[in-house]
Amino acid sequence: MKKRFMFMLLWALTNQNGAGETTVTTMTEAIPTAVSSALLEIEEADVVKSLVTEYGNFGSVPGVVHSTPIISKLTSEADDSLSNQAIDSGTYTGSPSQATVGVHGSTVFLKEIAVLGTVDDMMAVAGQLIGQSVVTRRDSDLVGLFSSLTQNEGGSNVDIVPADLFGAYNFLRTRNVRAPYELVLHPGHIWSAVGLITMFANVADANHYTYAAGGGVGSVGEDFMRNGWAGRVFGFNLYADSNIAVTSNNASGAAFGRNAFKYVPKREFRIDVLFSGPEVGWQVTGTEMWGEAVLKNNFGVEMQFNIDT
Amino acid sequence: MAKATKQKDEIQAEEQNELEALRAKVAQLEEEKKEREERELASGNSNLVKELQEIRKNNKSGAGKITYKDIHDHVNIPLYHTNGLHIGKVVGPIHPGNAEDVYLRFQAIGVRLSIYKPTAEQIERHKQSKEYKEALAKFERKRKLKNKSKKESEVERLTQEIAKLTGVPANRINKIKSPEEISGIGAEQ
Numbered sequence: 001m002k003k004r005f006m007f008m009l010l011w012a013l014t015n016q017n018g019a020g021e022t023t024v025t026t027m028t029e030a031i032p033t034a035v036s037s038a039l040l041e042i043e044e045a046d047v048v049k050s051l052v053t054e055y056g057n058f059g060s061v062p063g064v065v066h067s068t069p070i071i072s073k074l075t076s077e078a079d080d081s082l083s084n085q086a087i088d089s090g091t092y093t094g095s096p097s098q099a100t101v102g103v104h105g106s107t108v109f110l111k112e113i114a115v116l117g118t119v120d121d122m123m124a125v126a127g128q129l130i131g132q133s134v135v136t137r138r139d140s141d142l143v144g145l146f147s148s149l150t151q152n153e154g155g156s157n158v159d160i161v162p163a164d165l166f167g168a169y170n171f172l173r174t175r176n177v178r179a180p181y182e183l184v185l186h187p188g189h190i191w192s193a194v195g196l197i198t199m200f201a202n203v204a205d206a207n208h209y210t211y212a213a214g215g216g217v218g219s220v221g222e223d224f225m226r227n228g229w230a231g232r233v234f235g236f237n238l239y240a241d242s243n244i245a246v247t248s249n250n251a252s253g254a255a256f257g258r259n260a261f262k263y264v265p266k267r268e269f270r271i272d273v274l275f276s277g278p279e280v281g282w283q284v285t286g287t288e289m290w291g292e293a294v295l296k297n298n299f300g301v302e303m304q305f306n307i308d309t
Numbered sequence: 310m311a312k313a314t315k316q317k318d319e320i321q322a323e324e325q326n327e328l329e330a331l332r333a334k335v336a337q338l339e340e341e342k343k344e345r346e347e348r349e350l351a352s353g354n355s356n357l358v359k360e361l362q363e364i365r366k367n368n369k370s371g372a373g374k375i376t377y378k379d380i381h382d383h384v385n386i387p388l389y390h391t392n393g394l395h396i397g398k399v400v401g402p403i404h405p406g407n408a409e410d411v412y413l414r415f416q417a418i419g420v421r422l423s424i425y426k427p428t429a430e431q432i433e434r435h436k437q438s439k440e441y442k443e444a445l446a447k448f449e450r451k452r453k454l455k456n457k458s459k460k461e462s463e464v465e466r467l468t469q470e471i472a473k474l475t476g477v478p479a480n481r482i483n484k485i486k487s488p489e490e491i492s493g494i495g496a497e498q
Contacts, residue, residue, distance in 0.1 A: 065406070097410075098406060098410065099404075099406070099407075100383075100404055100405075100406035100407075102381065102382050102383045102404065103380060103381065103382045104380070104381055105379075105380040105381075106377065106378065106379050106380055107377070107378045107380055108375050108376065108377050108378075109375065109376045110375060111375065114375060122375075126375070129377075133379075141385065141403075141404070144385060144401045144402050144403045145401075145403060145407070147398070147399065147400045147401060148400050148401060148403055148407065148411040148414075150414055150415060150418050150420075152395075155394070155395065155448065155452075156395065156398060158452065161455050161456055161458050161459040162458040162459060163454070163455035163456075163457075163458035164455060166458070167455070198459075199459065245399075245402075247399055285380070287380060291404070291406075292404070292407075293404075293406075293407050293410070294407070294410070294411070294414075297414055304398075
């Protein structure tokens with residue numbers, strides 16, 4: 001009798017279906033949640049936007065093409081009879097710098113039955129996914145400009161060496177580019193077997209990693225060894241950006257000053273939600289309007305190297 | 310009489326043989342059929358799998374599906390180098406408005422860009438040109454110099470030079486131990 005009671009109690013505890021309890025969803029319904037979690041983990045946020053010149057006032061004025069004339073420098077004369085000098089852009093190729101503003105965003109149709117069948121807040125998930133997609137779009141737009149700089153270090157089958165970084169630094173200094181200098185590279189440019197870290201690594205197996213015979217790690221190498229990261233190398237602020245496109249084990253980062261590129265926001269990020277009766281769900285749309293362009297071609301250097309993934 | 314009996318026996322034996330041959334044939338065909346069915350099942354082509362696929366295909370239920378659409382009023386486009394050292398190299402993808410500016414900017418330094426990717430034959434033909442070979446030689450000279458900035462290359466070069474002059478293997482010059490010479494932790498030194 002006692003055993004029977006215990007059995008009934010166990011059954012009652014494990015099989016009750018009380019009010020407010022969440023029922024099990026199917027795997028298909030749970031996929032968006034899983035995808036969002038994964039995406040949030042792997043996405044890189046805005047890397048380049050904060051490193052370029054931003055013309056934030058364009059949203060309040062009419063027009064969709066933002067134009068910046070690049071003015072040639074003047075020559076100071078050394079007498080009291082000065083001649084007029086032209087402040088025009090005629091001598092600078094690529095002037096004016098023009099950025100055409102466009103709409104960027106994504107939309108999802110969130111079915112009510114999916115919302116009801118999922119334990120997560122699907123609207124929040126949709127919002128996060130849209131936000132992430134827009135961030136990635138913006139950063140991809142900006143890093144896409146790197147290969148449109150005419151000055152280039154490296155090449156299609158070249159491993160990065162210190163002289164490349166000093167070459168870029170030399171180019172920027174010679175053109176009086178205002179510091180700080182930013183260096184945005186693909187992660188493979190930094191941490192691969194042919195990456196930046198090979199200049200600082202200190203490993204015992206000199207037979208395999210021949211650079212170890214080259215010398216000690218230095219304080220930058222210590223930073224890499226301790227943290228996996230060094231904020232500044234060869235005079236540049238270092239950033240890793242996985243949105244940089246890879247072509248056959250080769251990718252283009254850039255070394256630049258703030259005035260190399262411009263970012264022109266027209267309207268900030270917004271999410272619109274519209275319920276559709278016939279389709280029984282919500283159209284969730286997130287959009288942002290911006291434009292981007294090379295501002296001064298001579299204020300940046302394309303850094304094209306192998307990434308050895 | 311005996312002849313008739315013999316003939317009858319022969320006919321019976323013949324029939325028996327034919328029957329056995331037919332049975333063997335049937336067994337072989339059944340074996341083949343079984344193998345074929347197993348193969349189809351493994352490759353997902355069996356009728357059962359097809360039925361299920363058809364059911365899924367016609368299933369109107371989209372309860373767990375969330376449709377996604379990218380919104381843009383333009384498509385970023387790539388441009389390609391069609392001459393020079395970097396022939397075939399991709400620029401961008403960039404906004405079509407930017408592509409116009411970039412086209413002119415590269416034109417000013419003698420690099421032609423195109424919306425059309427050069428074919429492998431065009432690239433190969435260009436690589437045979439005097440212009441390309443000269444540019445490549447110049448580039449390689451520059452790389453050789455730049456590569457010296459990495460300490461490893463200098464040390465390696467020096468080691469190789471000494472090895473050549475002295476006849477002593479490079480690994481002995483660097484005093485690099487082979488894996489079997491390296492003692493483990495706790496081992497006698």
